[in-house]
Amino acid sequence: MPSIAARRVLTRRGLFETWLLLSAFAFVFFSVVTARADERVIRVGYQKYGTLVLLKGKGLLEQRLKPLGYRVTWAEFPSGPPLLEALNAGAIDFGSAGEAPPIFAQAASDTLVYVANEPPAPKGEAILVPKDSPVRSVADLRGRTIALNKGSNVHFLVVRALEQAGIPTDQVTFAFLAPADAGAAFARGSVDAWAIWDPFLAAGEQAHAARTLTTGEGLVPNRQFYLSRRGFVDEHGRAIDATLAAIAEIDAWAKDNTDAVARELAPLVGIPAPILTVALARQSYGVAPLDAAAVADQQRVADTFHRLGLLPKPLRVLDAVRRPGT
DSSP states (O other): OOOHHHHHHHHHHHHHHHHHHHHHHHHHHHHHHHHHHHEEEEEEEEEESHHHHHHHHHHHHHHGGGTTTTEEEEEEEEHHHHHHHHHHHTSEEEEEESSSHHHHHHOOOOOOEEEOOOOOOOOEEEEOOOOSSOOGGGGGTOOEEEEEEESSSSHHHHHHHHHHHHHHGSSEEEEEEEHHHHHHHHHHHHEEEEEEETHHHHOOOOOOEEEEEETTTTTOOOOEEEEEHHHHHHHOOOHHHHHHHHHHHHHHHHHHHHHHHHHHHHHHTTTOHHHHHHEEETTTOBBOOOOOHHHHHHHHHHHHHHTTTTTTSSSOOOGBBTTTTT
């Protein structure tokens, strides 16, 4: 049995070792807390189809942002409207959508910011009718039921098509359905027409032997917009720029590798690669800041929806466009 002196030495040694252990734990804990405090995150919302899902798959954004001290998290959405609701709510920091969703999002909150857009792709959305339908023109839609996703880019397409044909919107019936439900209703014959965007458009043309009543050509530009939140843009401008640079890199690759893109997207969207190739041929590439033409086109969308009573008050699109230098 150790002597009293020996036990004192052991006790002191034990206390010292305990102190060292506690110090080590404290150091590790402090380091973790500090790392978490210093760590910055960009939360990206994406849909199953498009440039952002390719960006996610290749891990390019993580590579671009890691040197800036950011990590990336991803959240999938079925369409633009819920994605932008999440953006307005602060649940994500960055995402993309077509023409109409940003209009409704800006009307709901002043936090939305347009940071870039893709060139127009009017052939990438259309109004379909069954192959044997008696509907031969947009004018024939009077009294008919049209399936579409409320607040989406095709909502504006239908409004513009009816307007050009001289048909008031109250002389058709809108069946507001998500793409999958709208496709099922179209296949059953529960609706007379289906307004939809690629790649569901290409799939609908193939699966249902559908006939295209009209595309967006001559009616709507069908741009894709990249969007963020005002506070995030102001504080994390370098991260936004790095994200747009990564998108530009993916765009350049996708433009020249349509077949490879189709093969990569096919298992993600559940649509065969040959059908996706058709959709990709109608897509546009080349991310850029919004120019005067893009802003004017979006203002027309806003003015149209306000005139129809779908917006509570007029809005000025330019107020939501990213300021130079931010």
